[in-house]
Amino acid sequence: MQFASEDDKSFRHQSDTYSITTADSQLLENLHIAIVASRFNADITANLYENAYTRLQDLGIVSEHITTTWCPGAFELPLLVKHLAKLNKYNAIIAIGAVIRGETWHFELVANNCALGILNTSLESETPIIFGVLATEDHEQALMRSSGRYHNSGALAAETAVEMALKIMDINSQSDKNSEL
Numbered sequence: 580m581q582f583a584s585e586d587d588k589s590f591r592h593q594s595d596t597y598s599i600t601t602a603d604s605q606l607l608e609n610l611h612i613a614i615v616a617s618r619f620n621a622d623i624t625a626n627l628y629e630n631a632y633t634r635l636q637d638l639g640i641v642s643e644h645i646t647t648t649w650c651p652g653a654f655e656l657p658l659l660v661k662h663l664a665k666l667n668k669y670n671a672i673i674a675i676g677a678v679i680r681g682e683t684w685h686f687e688l689v690a691n692n693c694a695l696g697i698l699n700t701s702l703e704s705e706t707p708i709i710f711g712v713l714a715t716e717d718h719e720q721a722l723m724r725s726s727g728r729y730h731n732s733g734a735l736a737a738e739t740a741v742e743m744a745l746k747i748m749d750i751n752s753q754s755d756k757n758s759e760l
Contacts, residue, residue, distance in 0.1 A: 602745055607639035610744050612737075613669045614645065615659045617676035617712075619652035626725035627675045627711060630733025638741050653678050653712055654689050657696025664704035670744035673736045676712040677721050690714040707743035711736030 612635055616628045628647070635645055646669070650659050653676035660674050674697050678690040693712055701708035713732060715721040724732045 604639050606745070607741070608641050610640055610670045610741065611644045611668055612640055612740055612744070613663045613672045614647050615656055615663065615672060615674050616647065616649050617651070617653045617656060618649055620677035620679060620721065623677035623713065623721045623725045624675055626727070627677070627713070627733035630725070630727050630731050631673055631675060631711065631737040634734035634737035635741070638737065640741070652676070652689070653693045656693055656712065657700055660697055660708055661700045664700055664706045664708065669706065670748070671707040671709060671740035673709045673711050673740050675733065675736065677725070678712065678714045679718055679721055680716050707740060707747060709736045709740045709743070
């Protein structure tokens with residue numbers, strides 16, 4: 580799959596275009612990706628997980644290089660992500676969850692703190708951690724974004740993880756080449 584083409588005007592600059600299909604298949608086969616998924620709102624997160632896992636395999640990631648860890652809810656995602664990032668074993672980590680607005684303030688607390696925890700861990704660990712957590716107004720919106728029929732947030736998270744892992748590897752190899760000079 581290509582992310583952008585010359586026909587796609589939604590990209591403003593040539594540097595915004597990227598295609599995983601141009602990546603070396605051996606490089607893709609050697610990537611290690613972790614998926615941390617929340618069990619809360621399981622009908623949604625199971626869809627997101629299946630779409631992400633399937634898309635990683637479609638892109639050439641070997642199933643033995645995909646690690647899956649489940650946790651109780653979205654609030655717990657940042658802690659597990661942090662422990663996985665500390666292992667320095669994964670080229671990228673995908674955090675999957677679903678927070679659906681209710682009648683209380685709980686939605687904001689969980690969604691905001693989950694996002695902040697994941698962002699902080701990504702920056703601290705310098706590991707691409709993909710925020711595949713849906714924050715929706717209702718269950719129907721979450722189903723639409725997770726089902727793959729209308730919008731496939733799980734597959735998009737997988738593509739983003741692979742793209743970011745490859746870009747970080749490329750930056751690091753450029754840095755290594757420059758330091759050899």
